[in-house]
Amino acid sequence: MADRPTALTIKICGLSTAATLEAALAAGADMVGLVFFPKSPRNVTPDAAAPLAARACSRAETVALVVDADDALLAAIAETVAPDWFQLHGRETPERVAEVRARFGRPVMKAVGIATADDLDRARAFAGVADRLLFDAKPPPAADRPGGNGVSFDWDMLARELPRRLDPVPSFMLSGGLGIANVGDAVARTRPFGIDVSSGVERAPGEKDEDMIAAFVAAARAAEAGAF
Numbered sequence: 001m002a003d004r005p006t007a008l009t010i011k012i013c014g015l016s017t018a019a020t021l022e023a024a025l026a027a028g029a030d031m032v033g034l035v036f037f038p039k040s041p042r043n044v045t046p047d048a049a050a051p052l053a054a055r056a057c058s059r060a061e062t063v064a065l066v067v068d069a070d071d072a073l074l075a076a077i078a079e080t081v082a083p084d085w086f087q088l089h090g091r092e093t094p095e096r097v098a099e100v101r102a103r104f105g106r107p108v109m110k111a112v113g114i115a116t117a118d119d120l121d122r123a124r125a126f127a128g129v130a131d132r133l134l135f136d137a138k139p140p141p142a143a144d145r146p147g148g149n150g151v152s153f154d155w156d157m158l159a160r161e162l163p164r165r166l167d168p169v170p171s172f173m174l175s176g177g178l179g180i181a182n183v184g185d186a187v188a189r190t191r192p193f194g195i196d197v198s199s200g201v202e203r204a205p206g207e208k209d210e211d212m213i214a215a216f217v218a219a220a221r222a223a224e225a226g227a228f
């Protein structure tokens, strides 16, 4: 079993305005995510993201989320935004994860889509390479993005199969369809290192809601008391 934190790490992903970023920081988020994927309603350019990352500096870790990004985009983000983490949310191989980690000198979180226990076997290849895994739901068939779709997967399957299939259990974050009403249940069932939310704190796709962010963090903090 990987080291357990004394507290739940909370990540709010897909922030694109100063006001909602401030709401996440004020609520006590540990990580804030910036999405660099043009098809996403949360997409930001490196130039737009730079002042957001600067605002978060030393208050929370910044995470740059990319999908099958080439080195040119990663270099532009590294130089302009200087994120603490890269989150690779596409079809990156374990070799590419290792390459990004070495080339850009920052920790990498690898998202792995989970639907069945076989997907946990697939995740094993990333466990020794990525600094953290993010278990996310697979996108619905018609989705035009691989994450941030507000859909969940079977948390009980994860809790049951993870220790059987990955030994030691890696440090993982849980995402996919989390919201104010279900985050407590999700944490109690899966006991993750951390959680990650995007759609569940939005009033419309890409529009974060400051009150929902605060309520989500409060609900997650209430859940951590029982889980850790």
Ligand SMILES: O=C(O)c1ccccc1NCC(=O)[C@H](O)[C@H](O)COP(=O)(O)O
Pocket (backbone or CB within 6 Å): 013, 014, 035, 037, 040, 041, 042, 065, 067, 089, 134, 136, 145, 146, 147, 148, 149, 150, 151, 175, 176, 177, 178, 196, 197, 198, 199, 200
């Ligand atoms: O948010 C996006 O638009 C996005 C686009 C492409 C790849 C990943 C994306 N988001 C990932 C996340 O925000 C989270 O890591 C996670 O999937 C949670 O999403 P949600 O189910 O919406 O809470």
